[in-house]
Amino acid sequence: MTTCPSSPRRSFTRAAYRCQCLERTLQDETFPVKVVAFDFDETLTLITYLIEDGDSEEVQKQIVKTNFQTPWVKGSRIEHLQSTSSELSPVGRGFFRLIGKAQNDMTSLFRSKRGMLKALAISKSGKRRALAVLTKNYAGAKAVHNLLHVSGLASCFDAIWALPTGGLYRCKDEWHEMCTPNVCHKADLLALVAESPHEFFPQLGSDAFEDMGPLKMEGIVLVDDQRANFQSPSGNQVLRFCKVARYDGYYRNLGYVKNMGGIGAHCFEDYETLKMFVEEPSTYKETLHLHCVERHFERSSEQHPVELIIFDFDETLTLATFMPSDPTFEEISWDLPSLEGSDWTAEDLLTYNFESPFCSGSRLQALKAMLEDLSKRYVLAILSRNDRGAVAVLNLLRLAQLADFFAAIWTMPFRQQVSCGAWKADAAWHVFEAPLLEVPDEKTEILYHIVENSGKWFPQMEGRLRRLQGLRPESVMLVDDEKENLQSASRFALRYCKVARYDDVYRNCGPLNQLGGIGAHSFEDFELLRRFAEAPWEFQEPHFPQEEADKPNAAPPWEDSRVPSRSEELVKLPRSRLRKSASSPTLRALGDLANLPGPMSRSQSFCLSDVISQSPRTSEPGDDQDAHEICLTGMDDSPR
The missing domain is CATH 3.40.50.1000 (HAD superfamily/HAD-like)
Structure with missing residues (x-):
């Protein structure tokens, strides 16, 4: 009698740290992916520290390492994202000399493949895709570009959009400033990209970048570590997306850090998963399952x-x-x-x-x-x-x-x-x-x-x-x-x-x-x-002991330049049935919901009327609260 071998422990325990690629129910499943937009903080980076004026080359190398290189998987994460170290900036090449031993640990399989970003830019059919960075980083598009440039990743992207306004686009090897609409939610901005791609990629049609043709929301993939960015209060949805895992842990010489991320931070399989998803998104239908974990503890x-x-x-x-x-x-x-x-x-x-x-x-x-x-x-x-x-x-x-x-x-x-x-x-x-x-x-x-x-x-x-x-x-x-x-x-x-x-x-x-x-x-x-x-x-979740080599007594000199990680979870929309109307369905009434003053607390998840009670969690019980009327009409109970 033979028994089936158990699943490899490494694959099972790291499942919580892998990215999830999902496609919602679509009207046109055959429409190809033409744009891939990446969040920056905790998606391209594991944790974000900005490079500031006056930082020495050595400090820049250490910031690049802290932002992009993972201590949990052997090999170079930057190289796996991009292509080869020969394409890096001088600081990037110096950084790779600094970690040459880690480079030698790369397998020949990974050496022979293009980096993920290079592979995503060209489909299997040879069509050009646009790659963009879509970020809420408070320092803006230029600061993000500077960090990408020093790490050698800037040349992989065609545009950088920083909400609420502002951006950069690349034409050949030069970057130019551009204005973007005053939009606060990523799904809303991507809906505008689908309507008018030329406004967000001014280089379309030039010798450096061919026209991508008609675009729909189905043709855009958003890679992000925040679930709230995949649907806005206006009703706009990102139809194809990749959710990057978030986690807490001891990180280098920074102590215990919460809300880290980074595609490929714990397993290089993330890169292949995203490449396959972009080529065949219809094979990654959205499934929402329970996630069970036993943390590591002494007993x-x-x-x-x-x-x-x-x-x-x-x-x-x-x-x-x-x-x-x-x-x-x-x-x-x-x-x-x-x-x-x-x-x-x-x-x-x-x-x-x-x-x-x-x-x-x-x-x-x-x-x-x-x-x-x-x-x-x-x-x-x-x-x-x-x-x-x-x-x-x-x-x-x-x-x-x-x-x-x-x-x-x-x-x-x-x-x-x-x-x-x-x-x-x-x-x-x-x-x-x-x-x-x-x-x-x-x-x-x-x-x-x-x-x-x-x-x-x-x-x-x-x-x-x-x-x-x-x-x-x-x-x-x-x-x-x-x-x-x-x-x-x-x-x-x-x-x-x-x-x-x-x-x-x-x-x-x-x-x-x-x-x-x-x-x-x-x-x-x-x-x-x-x-x-x-x-x-x-x-059991995987246990990653803190690396002994990354425990200096003194904090790094660039400690104050960290971009704080925060949750972008939206307030809950009111739990109420909507009055039916003969008018055509509209979601416009929800458009300004995110701009209402103050957060709605978790305790108000069961609102009983078309009113959002603004009750910050810090308020005392019994305090008087202001109420804001939200008019929602024209929503029919149509079958899914």
Whole structure:
């Protein structure tokens, strides 16, 4: 009897660090890719430090190394991006002499191939593609060009566009300034590129650059590390895109760095993946799956089992959260007849919250089966950032017949007039004050507080829940759709499931961003989550020890020139059904949404009307908030 060999460990554990190339559902799948636009920060670079006036050649070499060269894979990342070191600038060639040993480690296979950027510029059919840099780097196009020039990569690109305005284009070997429209979102700018390519590539039709012919959004690929850049509030979508992985870790002599990126930073397979995607994008249909990870920790080899699974609620158990506006929905005595005459029916609440329009079959039944199975082996709880409180979450779960699978529900932030905790004993639910004031308002910090003070979070610590006494951090599994909830400034969720997030037109709600939901696009999520809970050590992330050679005591002299990495996640669009109109569909009313004053907090993910309440996370409970009316008309509930 023969057995199938297991998958190579290296391929499995590095999957989280590989880029993802995806094509949305298109009307014209045969339209070729004619433009490839690259983000700069954490996409072309791993981490961005700018070259400033007066920097010596040696400092420039070190900045190039820090920006572009990866310590996690042997060989030269710059050479793999570009072509050969003979095409580098003098500083670039000096840099390669500096790391000559790493160059010698390159395999003959990689030496014989063109660099990724050179390969992307020419299709298999011999047609010329345009390559551009599309960045929000605050220093502008010239600073980006300077860094690309010193690293030897500038000649690979035809244009550099820096939002909101300004840019450069290359004609032969000379770069010229150009004006770009005042646009703040990358998807909006690429929509303009598709309409008028000559305005963004003034060199089209010249001897140096042939005309690319008609262009559509289908013909543009965006390579970016920020998911929010693939769809704007106006409704413009990037139809073909490559999402570069982001990660945290110890990096050279910079200590622990968060939100790094860089295509090919952890595996050179990224380059081949992107080249194949650009040639045959229709073979990379968008799939949105659950992502399960066990982080590396000191006791990971002991393989302690999972005891407690904490689920987020909004966009994790739900796809998007919709609740009745009736204030009695926040009372423990609420029952189904209370919906009569309200703005929601029971059927609509179940459909909009739990059923997926993106795959066939009942997601609610599959979710119920998974939770029932997990509840027999683990303690289940909910920790949600939800302003309506724990009882409102409980009532929605009751309506879906999911409440009995959970032992407790906690909602954050703390609010004086809203119940933030509920616990179950003998099928009866009780309200209590969860100890939210004893811990910072971050999920990871709460997770560790639960480990250290289980009795405060589970008042029913008797019988079956005695297993939670002596809980370890690795015994808790967190399931959430938001990356920021998986770690705080000093602590990490050691075992977690990251639910995929996406933007799409949702039922008759129009275009919504930051949608989620376990199993929203594939019921395989439910089985994957079961397997992870049973054996999380089979999903360990790779552990990259800090390199001893990169631990000098002193900080680099160019430390202050770093471009800060930040999340570009957009505020959530209101979760509300749109009134139908006889007018033609339009998304123009959403165009200025990103310019509204102040961010909308995560706790307002379930807006109940066509109003966005501007409630910064830093505001205190009970503060008066301004409201901004958004008029959304003409959206029909058309089938997907």
